[in-house]
Amino acid sequence: MKPDLEIQMPTASRGTCRFCSIVEGTADIAALHDSPWLKGEQYAAFVSVGALVKGWSLVAPRQHTLNLLSQYGSKAFFRFLDQAHRIVTKDFGPTVVFEHGSQHHLSQTSCGTAHAHMHLVPLSFSLESASEQFDETLRWQTCRATEISSVVAGNEYLFVADRYDSDATVGQLAILREGRSQFFRQVIATRLGCPDLFDYKTHPQYDLTKESARRLLNFSNAELASVA
Numbered sequence: 001m002k003p004d005l006e007i008q009m010p011t012a013s014r015g016t017c018r019f020c021s022i023v024e025g026t027a028d029i030a031a032l033h034d035s036p037w038l039k040g041e042q043y044a045a046f047v048s049v050g051a052l053v054k055g056w057s058l059v060a061p062r063q064h065t066l067n068l069l070s071q072y073g074s075k076a077f078f079r080f081l082d083q084a085h086r087i088v089t090k091d092f093g094p095t096v097v098f099e100h101g102s103q104h105h106l107s108q109t110s111c112g113t114a115h116a117h118m119h120l121v122p123l124s125f126s127l128e129s130a131s132e133q134f135d136e137t138l139r140w141q142t143c144r145a146t147e148i149s150s151v152v153a154g155n156e157y158l159f160v161a162d163r164y165d166s167d168a169t170v171g172q173l174a175i176l177r178e179g180r181s182q183f184f185r186q187v188i189a190t191r192l193g194c195p196d197l198f199d200y201k202t203h204p205q206y207d208l209t210k211e212s213a214r215r216l217l218n219f220s221n222a223e224l225a226s227v228a
């Protein structure tokens with residue numbers, strides 16, 4: 001992908017940022033995926049196109065920002081992420097989290113979606129180990145989520161944690177010397193034995209994302225009803 005190409009996804013609204021329209025609910029609701037299954041004052045959780053496994057969800061701040069660095073210091077962010085992660089885990093099993101953090105809008109690292117988001121992915125293998133083995137040129141270091149901002153010091157980065165533990169989450173962090181497009185998707189697709197499916201633009205996986213979105217919406221409605 002050329003960094004200066006604006007990708008046009010089928011469900012994108014006319015706005016300039018696809019995720020802004022999703023978190024504000026102005027995307028195509030009928031599509032089910034790309035509309036939030038959990039929405040808070042500041043954050044939303046939704047299934048987006050291209051999920052390679054059931055339950056794969058994203059959590060994004062409703063305010064447009066490039067990466068999650070400022071969120072990692074926010075109690076409200078972790079409270080929302082706790083809730084979203086609990087729902088995905090209950091329904092789909094152990095769930096890793098990762099972020100590909102970009103620092104400018106045309107970065108390859110953001111891969112066409114320059115709006116901060118955390119991926120929540122139910123996986124039966126260690127994404128930390130798989131990522132380390134996938135590309136030996138990347139240098140990984142153990143890092144607490146709340147310390148990513150000071151460690152990356154303005155660089156782009158990849159962060160992955162097999163075990164989510166709210167603001168005590170510890171994972172593996174790689175600082176990028178150059179933009180990196182769809183890294184974790186490549187790792188996951190390869191590990192799942194379907195390396196050709198990694199590109200969400202050519203493989204949006206609509207059936208899988210719709211089913212996930214429907215299940216998570218039902219599940220989060222049930223959970224919200226039970227605490228009301």
Ligand SMILES: [Zn+2]
Pocket residue numbers: 017018019020021063064065114115
């Ligand atoms: Zn946005």
Ligand SMILES: [Zn+2]
Pocket residue numbers: 100113117119
């Ligand atoms: Zn992403």
